[in-house]
Amino acid sequence: MALKKLKLSGNLSVFILSGLILLSLQLMSSATQESSQLGEMYSWLLLMNAIGSVVLLWLVGANIYTLTKQLKKREAGSRLTTRMVSLFVVLALAPAAIVFYFSMQFLHQGIDSWFNVEIDRAMEDSLELSQASLDQRMRWHLKQTQQLASTLEFSPTNLLAPEIENLRELAGASEMTLFSQPGTIIVSSSNNPSDILPSLPDEHIWIQLRQQHTDYVALSPVRDDELMIRVIVKINGQEPLYLQALYPVPVRIADLADSVEFAFVRYQEMSFLRHSLKLSFSLALSLVLLMSLLAAIWVAFISIRHIIAPVKALVKGTQAVASGRYDQQLPVTAQDDLGFLVESFNEMTQRIARASYESRMAGFEVENQRAYLETILANLTAGVISFDTVFKIRTANQAAYRIFRIQVNQCIGYTLLELAKNVVELAEPLKSMQRFLELSDDIWEQRIAFLGPNGRQELLCRGTPLFAQDGARAGAVVVFDDVTDLIQAQKNAAWGEVARRLAHEIKNPLTPIQLSAERLQHKLADKLSEADAAILKRSTITIVQQVEAMKEMVDDFSEYAKPSKKQTVAIDLPVLVQEVLALYVLKSGVKFKANYEAGGGLLVTGDPVSIRQVLHNLIKNALEAIETQGLIEINLHRVQKNDTDFIEIALYDDGPGIKDGQIEKIFEPYVTTKAKGTGLGLAIVKKIIEEHGGAIWVDTQRKVGAGFIIQLPACNV
Template sequence: MARPFIARYWRGLLAAVGALVLIAAAGHWAEQRELQAKTQALQQAAAAQALGLRGLVEKHDFLPHAVARHPGVQDLLRLPQDASLRARANDYFADLQATTGAAALYLVDRDGLTLAASNWNTPSSFVGQNYRQRAYFEDAVQGRRGLFYGLGLTTGQSGLFIAEPVRVDGAILGVAVVKISLEALQATWMGGLEPVVLRDSRGIVFLSGVPEWLYQAIRPVSAQDARWIAEHGQYGKRTRFEVLPWKIEARPDGVGFVLRTQVQGQRRTLLALDTPLPELGWTLTVTSDMKEVAQARRSALALTALAVALLLLGTLYWRLRERRFVEQRTARLELERRVDERTRDLEEAHAFRKAMEDSLLVGMRARDPDGKIIYVNPALCAMVGYSAEELLGCRPPYPYWHPDDLEKQARESDEALQGRAAPHGFESRIRHKDGHDVITMVYAAPLVDAQGVHRGWMSSVVDITAQKQAEARQRDQELRLQRSARLASVGEMASTLAHELNQPLMALSNFAMAARALAAQGPSDLLPGALDEIVGQSQRASEIVKRVRAFINPQRGQYEILAMVDVLTHARALLEPELKAQGATLRLLIEDAGARVRGDRVLLEQVLVNLVHNALQAMQDQPRHRRTIELACRHSEGGLRIGVADQGPGIPAGQLDQVFSPFFTTKPDGLGLGLNICRSIVEAHGGAIGVDNRPGGGATFSFTLPIVP
């Protein structure tokens, strides 16, 4: 009797221990799975918030640079007492502020005194205020770009200040400053459910969705840092910064941390993730509540306990059947009743889980190890336009794969099925059933069942089409703004050139014609011909001036249909004397002699003459047998491509992006305007210009023009 009793006791004890271990393992697995999903969502949220912050700063980053180079701003710094210059600068700042949406723009002289501002006509005007103590002023007046976040000394409103030194004739005469307000971003954070925090390099929170955390630090602020903050008025009159009431616990995987704190008087446990923004000197912290993680663990524990209970009930039922055959019917009915109740509970839990999956905005797709689709949610079906019945059972290539990216998508699918998909996701273009393109981000993760068996791969698909379109629109707007600024600068210089040179050139023409008339009375045969050449050249110079004016005012331009071969041939004829003088050869390569463009002949010839002049100067140190220039005209995608290739030393890689910038030059006596004007002329003709280094040495400057049918 004792031995069977002891054996049953140990079997029961082992079964209970095994059941507890299984329940605990299931709870831990569910907790880790939910924690992993929440971490991925938090990483996406952090990336989106960081992208928004960088986009807000980059949107206004160019303003101080542009303001510092405006002639009216530089003139005001030279003559700060000139009321008319001050009025024009105030109007310019106010118009620029209204156009860009910046909080304020203003100009400070070397002593920190504000000369002009966009809010000059408001009670809180910056004009007359001194900002010498500001860190951005100290950086800019020493020739560095200033970046500083703090409370306004005049308005008391916080903002990000970006400063640029204003150089006039090589000397720094003042500082151009733009102020960007982040209050709208903070208002958005305050309206959210999950706290978001932005802190500076000293750990002080200056932007937060939780108001009581503002101007508290993640660690004690040193006395030296506190003095620096007070001296520069960064956070108003605050001299003390309390430590945040945070209890931080590191996670074993090193991704983020667990944050225990109080928000609005309530205890909360948050999953937090830090994202450094080194270019701004800030750290962004996004959080997410851990309630769902605890709930997932409790649900898994309950379901596993229910399964174990069912197993135990089955075992007890079998033993009771052996012992009490007479009570079999009653016991079976009771067990069936309990099983029905548990089944209903499981069905309700399954229906609830399915409702949650169907409500997701992120597309979900499960595939077996061979790539066959075994599950899709409604969000994915709406994203691709195919029903679940059309997708389930499909193998690669899937019907929504883009026909132009089949090879790329097949490669990405194979990498995902082999477990080599990028952990941060990859971008994929798909084709909706109705024919339009959808840009997505795809994140892949292993699909493991409750027994730990790998059943396939689960993919999360996020539609980022709207985000891509918004980024493209923003880039297009920035390019248009840069082009307008460039054309305005070149236009002002060209107008000055036209005004200063037109009268001397016309006077030269008049003197030359008078000289020809006098020479005609004498017996000399060579003098009239030489004077004819003077008249022709002076008239051509006058014509160039007129065309430059026409370039400034397109309504006065003389555009016509031109055979490009005539333009190239005439340009070569103009350059023939200089080519002979330098012992250089110009090879003309024309693919289609009948190609035509619409443009101004003189301006296009000036572009070619300028590019060939640059090529000659680049080859002046080369032996005579290497002084060969190729002037080629070929068809290219969407137009006609004209290239000027030399055999000089080429252009350093670090300067390829700067050669077309105004005032950039590598010549000791150059102004840095020739290539910039060439680019403006080509763009005015609807084309584009660029430069590349040749593999064998030398550089090729080429531009494209639209072809006239």
């Protein structure tokens, strides 16, 4: 509403100013007419128009300045405005200049055509003719007056009055006066009785008369501008007198002379004013053109700005849309084509805004879904790693990092082989996984075991190659789960079952077998011959020994099957090692050496009985290997793997060592190199260590004797 009012007032001001300009120009034009009352205001009108031109010039200048600034700032619509204004100015200026040029030409030629040599000559001749005619009459009246004056030379003074009266009537003069030398009226006669005082010659005439001593004759307007021939003749006598006679010029001749004089003066004045007239008209015309052009340019600025406004708004709107502001709505100021364009723009921006909103919402939805999937993946216990076409890791979930204990930023963008170079501990499983990825074109499943930070770990890996919609290989995804605990549990359960059955099925019959054998010997020893009795005795002893051995074997087996981690306390390993070694120090021929850092905080969490059994089993194995003389060395120290602290127990002997073929199976039950062993010692050790979250392996780097390395998670108190 306010905008509409503003526009209305703007239009009104344009109309008013245009009207004032036209009025002023019209007044100036009228003022140039000679008969106009405005003639006196001509100069003021000229000045007003000049001021109007200055105002218009200032307005146009201000508009040009504003437009230049807008152009420099590269504001929307400024270039189009410049182009339109330039076009308008050129279109307006060209015809105006042509019209102006020819108008000036016609004006100057028209004024020049008023004057020419022939008319000049004719005017001068006519004036000269009039003057000649009047001169002739003047000479005649002079001669007549001189004759009359001669008659007065000897007239007595008292008769002068009637004489003058007679002479005036005789000569046909309208007035006749006789002056004395200083100009005193002596006698006067007039045909008009109302004229009390005669027409007196002015001082210059007297001076002329006195100086030149000649008679005076001249045309002179007398009283009511009536043209008279004034003749003054000197009368010589005792006292010089002057006779003045005023002869009327015939009305017809006077009128003609007046007419000729008026025309001559008018023509002479016009001729004199010729250049001024040209200048004045040129000035007026130039002023009119200048004002018209300036007003037109100013109105053009306003009009073009009005026309450009929707285009400007459209450009700004487009820029806003380009910068992502889709809620741009432009005011529809007119119902023309541009208004339609603005409406279409508004509709378009509404649609874009709606589409953008929907797209954003869809994006949010996708993002939510992705976040949801990521959350699911992150919370999966199974590790998930996705690969691109060149088997570089694209994503990996938290479980993968948890299983491998590798920082996230170390994984993305690397291949598994590159990762394996950096993380030596995981080299084997990573290489295996890479191999399967490269070789398999279908879903594959594989168990991969490795010594991880928590000891021996077993992974169940499932790989699936990914294909794009066009069938091209898009990468792969590997899902793996740490099944170490599961397998261990399965093994434990299996061995537990075996132990339970052994106890039930084997151990139970052993006692009756032993008792029966002992009874047979007791009952039959006396009844048999000595030789048979000896056989029986040996057999019975054998049976009893074997039964005992079987019992021992079943007990060991039960021991193996039992869970080793019965209680969990912090164990100070140096103390425990010292306690265990104290039991074997007395063993002649064998030296024991324990190396550890005092106050090193070598604590582990676990069941002290089980850990003690581990040490016993290993030391016993070593002693059995050494047989007579040797050295058993136990080193304790803290190590760090994959950001986790471990206490490493390294036990070395200088015995014959372990054959290469047995290293892999040495920890399995019933694997032994000794004649007497049950083959469960190292299996139990391994079971206890693993149940404590540790790992044990054979130190293959050692070339002398055998070496076992145990790593147990450190207890950080």
